[in-house]
Amino acid sequence: QVQLQESGPGLVKPSETLSLTCTVSGGSISSYYWSWIRQPPGKGLEWIGYIYDSGSTNYNPSLKSRVTISVDMSKNQFSLKLSSVTAADTAVYYCARRGPTGDGMDVWGQGTTVTVSS
């Protein structure tokens, strides 16, 4: 079955850019919407944005000015860049697939912890 795996640095300095990649295995990245969601320590879930295989994107308005999500079909990967990070961006970052009917997110990565600190 489809599995997702996040990868990237676990520590990012303030004002720098956070970069994460999600690798899709066991299935194609085509014809689905792929999301990034984050969860600060001890807090709830926040949707960051999604991308379709065509490259069309939609972002959370509160993060839109700092977020870029891109897709690499040849590698079956999609990526997140979040610029000008602060301590408030410290969180577990998840990648997830929106279900085939467009309802909910049915496949999730295990999550990767990113800490913003100097």
Add this chain to the structure above:
Amino acid sequence: DIQMTQSPSTLSASVGDRVTITCRASQSISSWLAWYQQKPGKAPKLLIYRASSLESGVPSRFSGSGSGTEFTLTISSLQPDDFATYYCQQYSSYPTFGQGTKVELK
């Protein structure tokens, strides 16, 4: 954006109890609502989509209902594996989540 408010924030219950969690939307979202279960250190798991449709492989003791602005998740007979935090999420517009309801052992 559409705000999602869950109640209660914490729920204490015993094995075998019937448990109900409520989620309210700040405006109508039709039936565009999902429920997730999250255990500590794990990713969320989709339980219910489109307010009342059970995700494949999810036990039938989980059920969802509601439309418009008020929704409920019911666990008909709480099992030991069900102690977790539950989140609702709307997808009528860009996705937003409720703040979560922690189901703990009484």
